[in-house]
Amino acid sequence: MNFFQKVWLIVWKDLVIELRTKEMLSAMFIFSLLVVIIFNFAFDPGMSYIKDVAPGILWVAITFAGTLGLNRSFINEQENGCLYGLMLAPIDRGAIYLGKFLGNLLFMLLIEIFLFPIFVVFFNLSVLQSLPLLLLIAFLATVGFAAVGTLLAGMAANTKTREILLPILFFPLVVPVIIAAVKSTGRVLNGDPMDQLAGWLQLLAAFDIIFLVVCFLTFEYVIEE
C-alpha cells in the first residue's frame, strides 16, 4: 500500500463514521445557520449596508462551524483509544495528518455548499455569474482553515481544556485567511475590478502552501506518545 492509499483509508474511515451518524455535519450546518440568523438581528436586513457586511457574516459562520468540526475530528479519535490505534498502525504520521486534513476539508466544503444557497436567499444576493470565482475563493480559504486547524485540533484534543483551547489557538493564526476570504468575497459580490481580487487569491494560495508544508512537517511532533 502506498502513501496515498493510506491517506485515502483515513479519509474513508472518517467519511464512513460521519455518514453513519451524521452527528457532526448536522451540528455544523445548524450552527452555521444559527450564526447567520443571529447576525440578521445585529444588522437590520433591510439596510443598504447589508451587502457590505454579508461576506463577513458568511465567513464568521463558516469559521465558527469549522471550529466545531475540527474539534470533533480528534476528540472522536480519543474515545476508545482510537488515536493509539492510528499511531500503532504502520502508517506515516504525515499520512495521518493528510488524511485528517482532507476529511476536515471535505466536511467544511460540504457545510459551505449547504449554507451558501440559504445565505444567498437571506441576503437577497445575485451570484450566478460570479459562482466559479466564489467557489475558488471558498476552496482556497477552506484549505487554509483545514491545514492549520487540523494541526491545532490535534494538539487541543490532547490537552486538559480540549475544545475550549482550539478557537484560542486557531483564530489568531487564521486572521489572514479570514481577511482575504471576506475581502475577496466582497469584491466578487460587488462586481469590483479583478486586479484587486488577484492579490487576495495569491495571498490565500500562499497561506495554503506555506501552512500545508509547515503543518505537515510539525504534525509528527504533535502525536508522538
Added chain:
Amino acid sequence: MKTIDVTVPKKGLAVEILGGLTFVMVLLSLWAIFIYVPTERVMGIVQKIFYYHVSLGFNTFLAFFIVFIYSILYLWKRDFYYDIVAHAAAEVGIVLCSLVLITGPIWAKPIWGTWWTWDARLTTTLILWMIYIAYLMLRSAAGSDAQKARYAAVFGIVGFVDVPIVYFSIHWWRTIHPVVIKASGMSLAPEMKQTMFISLAAITLLHIFILTLRVKVGLAKHTLEGLKIKLTAGH
C-alpha cells in the same frame, strides 16, 4: 523523557554586570529623552514616548524570534534547556508587547485623535499578542512536561511563520502608521537619532537582563522538579 541533570544555577558575576550596565543605560536613556533631546516642534512633548515605543516594538519582535529559534532547537535536540528559554522569551515578549500596545495609544490619542485604529502595524501587534497569549495557554493546558515542550515548540514555529502573512494581509486591508525608518535612512534630527539608539540599547539590555533572570528561574524550577522525582523514586 530526558532525566534532569542541571546544576543549581548560581548568581554569576556576568548577570551582576549585565544588571549594572542595564541600570546605567536606562538612566542614560531617561536623561537623553527628557533633558538632552529637543522637543519635537509639531507633536510636542508626547513625541518623546516614541523612543521607548519603537525600542519596545523591536524587542517584542526579537523576543518572539527567540521563541521561534529555540522552538526549532528544542524539536531538533530535545534538550529541555531550549524549551525553558523559549518559554521565558514568550513571557518576556508578552510583557514587551503589552507595553507597545499601551505606549502606542498614548501617542496616538493626541496625534491621530484616536486611541486605536485598525492600521496594519497596530493590528498585527495585537494579533501577535493574541498568538503568544495562546502559546502560554497551550502550555498551561498541556499535560506532561515533554508534551508541554513539544506542543509549545510546534505552536511557537507555526505562530511565528504566520506573523509576516498576518502583516501583509492587514497591510493590504488598510494602513496609516508613520514609517520612520525608510530605505533612504532615518528622517530624524541627529540628537533624536542618538536618543533613539541609546533608548534602543537600554531597552534591549533590559530585555536580555530580564530574559536571563527568567531563564535562571526556569532552570531552577526544572532542577527542583528533577529532585522531587528523585526523592519520590527513593534515591
